[in-house]
Amino acid sequence: MIRARIALPLFLLAASVPVHAGVLPDDRADLLYHRYDGGGVTIDGPSLLVRKKFAEKYGVTANYYVDMVSSASIDVVTTASPYKEERTQGSVAFDMLNGKSQYSLSFTNSEESDYTANSLSFDVSQDIFGDLTTVSFGFSRGWDEVRRRGDDEFAESVDRRTYRIGVSQILTPSLMMGLSYELVTDEGFLNNPYRSVRYLDPGSPAGYAYQPEIYPNTRTSNAASVRARYFLPYRAALSGEYRYFADTWGIGAHTAEVTYTHPWTERWIFEVGLRFYTQDAADFYSDLFPYADSQNFLARDKELSTFSNQMLSVGATYELSLDWKFLQRSTLSFFYDRMQFTYDDFRDITSGGAPGTESLYEFDANVFRFFFSGWF
Amino acid sequence: MKTAARFLCILALLAAAGCSSVEPWVKPYERQNFADPIMALDRDPVSSAYINHVFEAREGARGAVGSHGGGCGCN
Numbered sequence: 001m002i003r004a005r006i007a008l009p010l011f012l013l014a015a016s017v018p019v020h021a022g023v024l025p026d027d028r029a030d031l032l033y034h035r036y037d038g039g040g041v042t043i044d045g046p047s048l049l050v051r052k053k054f055a056e057k058y059g060v061t062a063n064y065y066v067d068m069v070s071s072a073s074i075d076v077v078t079t080a081s082p083y084k085e086e087r088t089q090g091s092v093a094f095d096m097l098n099g100k101s102q103y104s105l106s107f108t109n110s111e112e113s114d115y116t117a118n119s120l121s122f123d124v125s126q127d128i129f130g131d132l133t134t135v136s137f138g139f140s141r142g143w144d145e146v147r148r149r150g151d152d153e154f155a156e157s158v159d160r161r162t163y164r165i166g167v168s169q170i171l172t173p174s175l176m177m178g179l180s181y182e183l184v185t186d187e188g189f190l191n192n193p194y195r196s197v198r199y200l201d202p203g204s205p206a207g208y209a210y211q212p213e214i215y216p217n218t219r220t221s222n223a224a225s226v227r228a229r230y231f232l233p234y235r236a237a238l239s240g241e242y243r244y245f246a247d248t249w250g251i252g253a254h255t256a257e258v259t260y261t262h263p264w265t266e267r268w269i270f271e272v273g274l275r276f277y278t279q280d281a282a283d284f285y286s287d288l289f290p291y292a293d294s295q296n297f298l299a300r301d302k303e304l305s306t307f308s309n310q311m312l313s314v315g316a317t318y319e320l321s322l323d324w325k326f327l328q329r330s331t332l333s334f335f336y337d338r339m340q341f342t343y344d345d346f347r348d349i350t351s352g353g354a355p356g357t358e359s360l361y362e363f364d365a366n367v368f369r370f371f372f373s374g375w376f
Numbered sequence: 377m378k379t380a381a382r383f384l385c386i387l388a389l390l391a392a393a394g395c396s397s398v399e400p401w402v403k404p405y406e407r408q409n410f411a412d413p414i415m416a417l418d419r420d421p422v423s424s425a426y427i428n429h430v431f432e433a434r435e436g437a438r439g440a441v442g443s444h445g446g447g448c449g450c451n
Contacts, residue, residue: 032422224440229417337427
């Protein structure tokens with residue numbers, strides 16, 4: 001199972017979170033190759049996004065996305081066998097413009113051998129204030145089916161609801177700001193049916209043993225963010241973003257990001273960015289429980305531990321001069337991200353030592369994005 | 377949950393109503409900087425959606441990423 005959370009919602013790819021609601025985005029197609037390589041996991045695949053508007057009032061967006069996973073992560077090598085998996089996702093969105101209001105309806109389906117996720121989203125945005133302000137809000141409903149390989153009897157479900165609201169505001173001729181708030185509730189089978197927790201077991205040769213993890217069957221999270229983008233006097237852009245997150249599992253997280261965008265000649269746009277993320281562990285997380293069934297809920301998922309990561313991004317976009325009749329313009333882009341993860345309470349049990357004294361886990365990841373964009 | 381949805385709708389309506397009587401202070405002819413592609417909050421949606429999918433798969437936090445996306449949880 002490579003999915004454990006909500007499917008990549010198309011409203012985030014479509015035209016439903018615009019700076020201005022009064023204009024639909026240009027007709028455009030993007031073909032992207034992505035690759036993630038880190039912590040024993042390699043994931044790559046394509047993503048194709050096409051959007052087309054009709055009569056300047058209606059728009060259609062479609063996306064096809066594939067994750068091809070080859071996993072020998074620390075979780076997998078310590079409690080299971082390396083595996084290969086594929087996830088495919090298809091999405092379609094319809095946008096309608098009515099004066100200064102925009103309405104978007106989207107549907108997303110994600111499929112893999114042991115997980116199916118469907119979600120439906122509705123979003124509204126409205127320009128007000130002489131188009132200086134755009135207010136948007138939306139709602140998503142998701143239905144997931146969780147299965148387990150080799151166990152035909154196993155079938156669980158997850159029900160998801162998301163509420164979001166956002167405001168973007170032009171503050172000066174060079175500065176815009178945005179505020180977002182999102183509430184997500186999940187209900188159902190939220191843990192991974194393959195993952196285990198470990199507990200001290202003096203009777204076992206290693207000194208510890210495993211049992212299946214147990215999560216609560218509800219989770220509600222709140223996230224609020226503020227972002228700003230500033231046009232520098234020599235034609236470059238500086239942006240910053242901060243997000244605060246808290247949920248009913250006890251996780252609290254901070255994310256901060258800064259990006260600098262610099263055009264060079266008429267053909268190049270360069271970008272460099274730094275991102276910092278830190279979180280506290282879920283209340284029911286432990287790297288090593290004192291004994292079996294020591295509490296109602298048990299987790300040893302490193303994504304629920306106390307950890308931080310830093311990311312450095314560099315990217316470039318080049319304006320092509322293709323003489324194709326149906327293309328107005330086209331670009332090639334390449335982005336590289338280097339991520340470093342450092343865990344405070346998740347141990348690398350392959351490093352050896354007495355239970356609970358093993359080295360703390362850390363890993364680096366390389367992320368590549370290479371894509372062609374064409375406007376028609 | 378219904379209360380939260382109502383609260384969000386009321387907040388959006390209040391924001392819209394409260395702002396309607398205030399004069400815009402940045403005139404349309406002063407907004408050329410925002411038409412520059414480098415000022416787009418989300419210049420390449422297919423790319424930003426992917427990188428946020430990477431974050432959401434490996435971090436506990438989710439949501440409120442504005443023009444960004446989220447996604448699968450890969451072990």
